[in-house]
Amino acid sequence: MTIKKNQKMFFPKLKKNKIIIAQDEVESYFRNIDLSKTKTPNLIRGYLNQNEFPFPKLISDYLIKKIKSKELGYQPRIGPKHLREIISFYENIKFPANYDKNDIILTHGSLDGIERVTQLFNRKSEFIVSLPTYGDIIKSVLTKKGKLVTILTKRQDNFNITANAIKEKINKNTAAVILIQPGNPNSKYIKKAELEKIIKLTKEKGVYLILDEVGDNFKYYYEKINNKLHFWLPRNITSWNVIRINSFSKGLGLAALRYGYIISKNPLIIKALGLFSKGNPTPLPNEAIYIFLFIKSFYEIYKNKLDINLIIKIISKNSPKFLIKKDVKYLTKRKIKKTIYNIYNNEIKMKKERNYVLKKLVLNKNILDFIEPDASYNILCKTNYSKGSMELFKELWDKNLVYIYPGIAFGIPDNESWIRITYANPHEVNREGLNNLFKFLDKNN
Numbered sequence: 001m002t003i004k005k006n007q008k009m010f011f012p013k014l015k016k017n018k019i020i021i022a023q024d025e026v027e028s029y030f031r032n033i034d035l036s037k038t039k040t041p042n043l044i045r046g047y048l049n050q051n052e053f054p055f056p057k058l059i060s061d062y063l064i065k066k067i068k069s070k071e072l073g074y075q076p077r078i079g080p081k082h083l084r085e086i087i088s089f090y091e092n093i094k095f096p097a098n099y100d101k102n103d104i105i106l107t108h109g110s111l112d113g114i115e116r117v118t119q120l121f122n123r124k125s126e127f128i129v130s131l132p133t134y135g136d137i138i139k140s141v142l143t144k145k146g147k148l149v150t151i152l153t154k155r156q157d158n159f160n161i162t163a164n165a166i167k168e169k170i171n172k173n174t175a176a177v178i179l180i181q182p183g184n185p186n187s188k189y190i191k192k193a194e195l196e197k198i199i200k201l202t203k204e205k206g207v208y209l210i211l212d213e214v215g216d217n218f219k220y221y222y223e224k225i226n227n228k229l230h231f232w233l234p235r236n237i238t239s240w241n242v243i244r245i246n247s248f249s250k251g252l253g254l255a256a257l258r259y260g261y262i263i264s265k266n267p268l269i270i271k272a273l274g275l276f277s278k279g280n281p282t283p284l285p286n287e288a289i290y291i292f293l294f295i296k297s298f299y300e301i302y303k304n305k306l307d308i309n310l311i312i313k314i315i316s317k318n319s320p321k322f323l324i325k326k327d328v329k330y331l332t333k334r335k336i337k338k339t340i341y342n343i344y345n346n347e348i349k350m351k352k353e354r355n356y357v358l359k360k361l362v363l364n365k366n367i368l369d370f371i372e373p374d375a376s377y378n379i380l381c382k383t384n385y386s387k388g389s390m391e392l393f394k395e396l397w398d399k400n401l402v403y404i405y406p407g408i409a410f411g412i413p414d415n416e417s418w419i420r421i422t423y424a425n426p427h428e429v430n431r432e433g434l435n436n437l438f439k440f441l442d443k444n445n
């Protein structure tokens, strides 16, 4: 199809945005291929449900069960009560914020959450987004005809935004600040004290703070105060202006199911989101997620304190308190054990790959800089390639050497060649991918 010369474009702002153009260029390369099945080492996206990082059998069993019993009708637009209850329980582990079922609404994944929240504001609103960022965040703002205000962060701040930088950009039209926590592509958390400042500032200015927490898993970073592990969330996270968004796409690898949630202590926000909900969430993963989150919650509470067998016992003892009778019977100790070991093994494997990739980057002379990830499974690193990250991406792609994501598609200026490497892959893929990258850089810098 060709676009006629005088035909009005529906998304003029999208077409002009540099990050969207770069993201589109990258994605045009893999639009028509199945990235999970290519022979070329693929370090573009992690695939959590591949053999190396399987999701618990409990989940697949429940999904199949649900289809077989044909329970695939509609459910409440905000999601069922029991599920919102277990999500609030899980969230209260990260921080004792007293979240309850009324603070939560289910979405079709995180991106739907972000789009729905941005839709709540009027069209002329300004949204502050820090760069580098995941391109689809920018799309969410621009497709709502909002005004995008970007702030390029600094390498010395690990590409994280500061309260001071935000302060300079806030004006009377600012509706919200949208941040990714931990960041994508930089995989760094905004530290607790700084986040506290950002919440305080935005609250004072009457501005919302939207936090995309989809990467908040496989965590390696804990703040220690007096040698005690502390929650990363600050006390004022429950302020009226904070809207947190998450999904099961990354931590569980269930992106295909489009299942996420928004959490906020602001009843007006939750009510408005309910009113503007576009269709009911799919009921398919309900039970699978419900049982899994029940297990995962207890695992998170005790994983750094108790032996796994003891955790299994505690979960089994608590199941009548949380689950309906039928599920208590179904969830045998053996099933709990398998699920816990599945989570544990994935974490161990992910950590091993993380450390392996980091070590290879440290030792290679073509890698000039890198950001040590706090969580998730992305590493942002700077290569010595002189023609910019987009050119590097294309060269590596065309020569079938390795697939990586160029920094320019996250908004990093291309006078430096930063790239994002995703390491949620089989070890062999990471090894071959890095070797091919290094060999190419040896010859081309």
Ligand SMILES: Cc1ncc(COP(=O)(O)O)c(C=O)c1O
Binding pocket: 108, 109, 110, 111, 112, 134, 180, 184, 212, 214, 215, 246, 247, 248, 249, 255, 259, 260
């Ligand atoms: C920061 C960020 N937000 C949102 C998403 C999309 O999440 P979901 O599949 O839950 O819509 C991604 C996916 O890569 C992401 O990196």
